[in-house]
Amino acid sequence: MNSVSGYISDWEDDETRALGDLADKFFASEVVPHRERFESQHFVDPQVWTKAGDLGLLCCSIPEEFGGGGGTFAHDLAVVQAQARALDTGFGNTVHSGIVAHYILAYGTDDQKRRWLPKMASGEVIAAVAMTEPGAGSDLKAIRTRADREGDHYVINGSKTFISNGSTANLFVVVAKTDPTAGAKGVSLIVVETDDCPGFVRGRILDKVGQQAADTSELSFEDVRVPIDNLVGGVEGQGFGQLMTQLAQERLLIGVTAVATMEAAVAETVSYVKERRAFGNAIFDFQNTKFVLAECATAAHAARVFIDSCIERHLRGELDTTTAAMAKWWLTEQQVTVVDRCVQLFGGYGYMREYPVARMYADARVQKIYGGANEIMKDLIARSL
Numbered sequence: 001m002n003s004v005s006g007y008i009s010d011w012e013d014d015e016t017r018a019l020g021d022l023a024d025k026f027f028a029s030e031v032v033p034h035r036e037r038f039e040s041q042h043f044v045d046p047q048v049w050t051k052a053g054d055l056g057l058l059c060c061s062i063p064e065e066f067g068g069g070g071g072t073f074a075h076d077l078a079v080v081q082a083q084a085r086a087l088d089t090g091f092g093n094t095v096h097s098g099i100v101a102h103y104i105l106a107y108g109t110d111d112q113k114r115r116w117l118p119k120m121a122s123g124e125v126i127a128a129v130a131m132t133e134p135g136a137g138s139d140l141k142a143i144r145t146r147a148d149r150e151g152d153h154y155v156i157n158g159s160k161t162f163i164s165n166g167s168t169a170n171l172f173v174v175v176a177k178t179d180p181t182a183g184a185k186g187v188s189l190i191v192v193e194t195d196d197c198p199g200f201v202r203g204r205i206l207d208k209v210g211q212q213a214a215d216t217s218e219l220s221f222e223d224v225r226v227p228i229d230n231l232v233g234g235v236e237g238q239g240f241g242q243l244m245t246q247l248a249q250e251r252l253l254i255g256v257t258a259v260a261t262m263e264a265a266v267a268e269t270v271s272y273v274k275e276r277r278a279f280g281n282a283i284f285d286f287q288n289t290k291f292v293l294a295e296c297a298t299a300a301h302a303a304r305v306f307i308d309s310c311i312e313r314h315l316r317g318e319l320d321t322t323t324a325a326m327a328k329w330w331l332t333e334q335q336v337t338v339v340d341r342c343v344q345l346f347g348g349y350g351y352m353r354e355y356p357v358a359r360m361y362a363d364a365r366v367q368k369i370y371g372g373a374n375e376i377m378k379d380l381i382a383r384s385l
Contacts, residue, residue, distance in 0.1 A: 007301070009308045011315060015071075016078040023057055023082030031088050035213065042205045043168050043215035044090045046126065053123030058093060059101045066105070067118025072315060073249070077256055084260030087356050089363045090213025092128070092165040096120065098253045099246065100127035103173055103189060107233040107242050116171060116191065128169035130160040130192075130219055131243070137162075138376045140175065140243060141184050145221065147176035149228070154178070154190055156199075156224040162370070166217025167205050170194045174221070175243065178236045187239035189232040192224060199224040210362030247372065248321050251328035252307075252314055254371045258335035258364075259307045262300040265360050269293065269342040272349075272357075289345060296338045303334050322384040329377035332367040339364050 012020075030048055031038070038044050052058050060075035062068020069075060076098055083091060097120075104116055119125035136142040145158025156176055163172075172192045179186030194200050203218030232242070270293060273283040283289050310327045313319040339360045343350035350357050368374045 007304070009304070009311075011074050011308060011311045012078070013074075016074050019057075019060070019071075019075055020078040020082050022055060023079045024085065026052060026055055026057060027082055027086035027088055027091075031091060032086055035088070035090075038090050038213035040212075042207075042212060044092070044213060046168060048091060049096075049123035049126055051123070052091075052093065053121060058123055059097045059117065059121035061097075062101050062105055062117055062121060066113045067121040068101070069121070074311070074315060077253075077311060080253055080256050081260045084257045085264055087261075087264060087359060087363075088213070089211040090215075092126070092168075092215060094253050094257070095129060095164045096127045099250050100129055100171070100173055102249060103129075103232060103242065103246060104191075106246065107189070107238070109234050111229070112191070112232065120171070125171045126165055126169045127171045127173070128163055128165035130163055130166075130172045130174040132160060132162045134159060134161050138373050140187070140240065143175055143177060143187070145174065145176045146180060147174070147178050147188060147190050147226075149178070150225075152228050153225045154228060154231070156190065156192065156221040156226060158221050160219040160221075161203075162206065163217050163219055165215050166219055167202055167215050172219070173232065175239060178231075182237060184240040185237045187243075188236050189239040189242055190226055191230040191232060192221070192226055193230075197224060208366070210359070210365060212362075244321070248319055248324035249314065250371050251324040251377075252310055252319065254367060255307050255310065255327040255331040258331040258367055259300070259303045261360055261364065262296075262303055262335050262338045265339045265342045265357060266293065266296050266300050268357055268360075269296070269345050273345055283345065292341055292345060296341055299334050299338055303331050307331060322381055325372070325377040325380040328371060329368075329374040329381075332364075332374065335367055336364045 030051055056069050057079050060069035060071045060079060061073045064070035080094055101117060101120055104113055120127050133143050147154040147156045174190050174192050176188060176190055177186050178188040199222040201220045203220060206216045208216060273289050276283045307327060310319055310323060342357050343361050346355060346357055349355050352358055
């Protein structure tokens with residue numbers, strides 16, 4: 001659904017397009033028909049995960065030896081784009097496959113990869129990152145959750161909030177201080193498996209402005225005992241660097257979603273204004289409508305070209321943190337602006353949730369906040385100037 005007819009992203013090939021088509025059908029059959037129920041319960045049924053796993057839509061870029069699809073990150077992106085085309089923000093695969101799986105693949109020991117990745121690829125295990133805290137959002141150095149070593153276990157205490165997949169996940173990569181005196185060098189990543197886990201408490205599912213079907217929860221850890229073998233990579237104090245390295249990929253995922261949503265919004269709006277009539281004419285025939293849509297289509301195409309460049313660089317291992325930050329803030333700003341302008345062309349119907357553009361409007365706003373607030377992105381960029 002690229003904004004300019006005939007444009008083809010260079011990173012897509014026949015295999016990734018076929019995977020995207022498969023993902024389109026999956027979302028159309030397994031998610032979209034149940035959207036109202038998922039939104040009312042604020043999470044996607046666990047069966048959706050196992051069905052996605054059966055189709056090979058989870059952990060697409062994880063090597064086959066660890067149960068994954070054996071593809072590149074382009075395959076994961078094909079699934080992410082299909083989800084955005086379906087206008088779904090509930091299924092938390094971006095965190096599961098795009099972030100957690102790659103923490104484990106990049107930094108985990110061979111035993112950790114074999115323990116956790118195959119079950120993530122099958123959908124048997126749903127994964128999440130327990131990073132944000134009530135008093136620490138973008139400032140990761142300020143986290144207060146502690147993991148104290150006691151013999152062959154860590155004892156974890158602390159609270160987390162805004163955790164995607166929080167109420168359904170059974171594997172959490174927990175960001176904790178293993179040495180509170182060491183600043184960033186005292187941060188570690190520890191996996192908590194929640195089945196039969198005394199002291200692990202799920203709080204409420206949070207009531208959000210948008211993304212109603214997305215499972216976003218509070219968590220608490222009260223003397224949770226975890227084997228030292230669950231320390232990602234087996235070395236304390238590596239967590240902050242691991243997070244910083246992987247955040248570029250997370251921001252790329254957010255940018256891809258932003259672009260695909262912009263393209264969907266423009267397509268939905270063009271279709272609507274060509275059918276809807278006012279004052280004896282199709283709304284599309286008014287000059288203002290044409291100008292607004294021309295501007296939105298141009299913004300969406302410029303965004304597509306930018307994100308494609310970032311993807312190509314990432315696939316070559318060349319995407320730097322500054323460019324990733326540029327992509328994250330600019331693309332999400334464009335997403336919010338374009339969707340808002342499309343809502344205006346729908347008039348009152350654009351504010352009705354039965355119309356897809358209304359959901360896009362509510363769902364878009366948080367894109368400027370999570371994954372590092374856009375103000376933080378600009379500060380990161382400024383440091384490189």
